[in-house]
Amino acid sequence: MILPEEQKTALQIWKRTHSCGELNKENTGETVTLMGWVNSRRDHGGLIFVDLRDREGKTQVVFDPEISQDAHIMAHKIRNEYVIAVKGKVFPRGKDAINPNLKTGEIEVKVHEMRILNQSETPPFSLNDYSEIGDDLRLRYRFLDLRRPEMQENIILRHKVALLIRNFLSGRGFLEIETPFLTRSTPEGARDYIVPSRVNPGKFYALPQSPQLFKQLLMISGFDKYFQIVRCFRDEDLRADRAPEFTQLDMEMSFIERDDLFSLIEDLMTYLFKEVLGIEIEKPFPRYDYNDVMSKYGIDKPDLRYGMEIQDLNEIFKNTDFTAFSEVIASGGKIGAIKTEQPEKFSRKNIDDLEIYIKSFGLERMAYIRFKDDNQIQSSIAKYINDEEISALKDKVQAKPGDLLFVVAGNTDTVNEALGMLRIKLANTLKIIPEGEYNFLWVTNFPLFEYSKTEKRYSSMHHPFTAPVDEDIPMLESNPFQARSKAYDLVLNGNEVGGGSIRIHRTELQQKIFDLLGINEIEAKQKFGFLLEALQYGAPPHGGIAFGMDRLTMILANATSIREVIAFPKTQRATCMLTGAPAEVSPEQLKELHLKIDL
């Protein structure tokens, strides 16, 4: 079909020749066509300057009545966020007119023809100013929020990360294989999102919390090295680093042991950081035993960009007369301490507030010790500490005059937890966490099981398919709950960015673990029968890991919430402000699914 020239749309006649981020001095003299959004308009009466924006950047275009009367008149009508196309010539800017803040700052385009491709309402918030916009507004107008350069950078970064991962893994012989979203609910783990089946009345699918079982089956099928960048779903409460649907880099390999996986992942991570941030990360990453990080940092994902480790003072006070301490030692507890940085910043009031915080973990009190010159101390427990203990203490914590030590005593786990949280709190309030530093570490040798106080039973710390440490296998008969597992976490700057394990590849051992978890044979058969069966047909030794892509990207983007790197995130109450999901469905839909709502 041939349209008369004047009926053709702008795009049938005009083709974009460049993005708004790529022109420079080299293009001087070229006639170019740019298309984009009006970022800002500066009307000088005579000249009108417009910063034209697309995802690649901004270019200054100039409307000069001496070049085109028509374009200049039309430029009066345009407003921010109008979509326009301009045809013009690239001019170098004079020395004084160069804008170093713009990629294209050394040129400008003098317009001889313009078309308004679309108008825009005045946006509800400015897309190019420096003030913070409320989260609710941003999410309600996410399509505009995503137009902001910061968000565009984040989303582009996310693409880049995914692409680098795919290229890297493909280069190492990995295959990306899809696994189902409509699958079955499993008893262990997080709450499932469930989906009713119309063709199977009364039955439900569950959306996967992870492709765990499928990737193990793929190993049994012989696919050897698998990965997938995949959405996962968990119906649990949200946090800044936790969304109900999130993206995971999921991996599994056969014929490997833990260290093979570690070195592969270290290669992948250093590659990513090099390509994305231009930063060299040292390999191999340090490895820590779960028990060690728990006693030194009170948490299984310590941020090692700063010190302030938890000190164990039991040895120093083993002969103390102070009953509050001796009783704790006698009962197998721990006297723990943290030496704070910037001790001069702590007033009596600050210390009291910290004690209140410590008490919220169930400890009775927190003592402080301030070291003075010589062998003197100022302390809430000064009268219970003798000179010998003071000098031993000074040695142990390497105290300088003026240093401040916080001391708590009680049940070992509670002391570790409380001091671990105190350590983080101190680091944040003292602002001692260095920016731009990336600290990776592996945490290994997790307990195989953990006791749930709320459910009053043992469950797998990682998941029920995790292999026990070889030398602990005999313990499964004697004291199973002391056994360690071949699970590992990758921690980056205090975030758990990845976790995985070497899996069980023998039916008997898998059955044994189900027994210990109180999953009886019938239930195991019903829910995991396919896995138990598959393990009987030549399952290779295998293991894997999964990474939180959102968290990883968040850290690479230097953002504080994964919402900043997800195009269309949910709110804290798991709703979508854009679409209004979740929402009621029609009675017809419910009827079809044989569902009744009972509120």
Add this chain to the structure above:
RNA sequence: GGGGUCGUAGUGCAGUAUGGUCUAACACGCCUGCCUGUCACGCAGGAGAACGCGGGUUCAAAUCCCGUCGGCCCCGCCA
């Protein structure tokens, strides 16, 4: 399930402790006009909020109380 915090023009905020001076301030944006070298343009003028919603206390409520809705942060939870 629990704790905290925020909600005032289109946006960001001040005002809330000690109710009356709030006829709600400021900045950005918006509208009109002027301006040929700006780039967070400038100048002059203008419009725009009864303070999330509901109830209560009071002579009087943005401000106090109760409830409720929503955003965010944290604990629990998240194999």
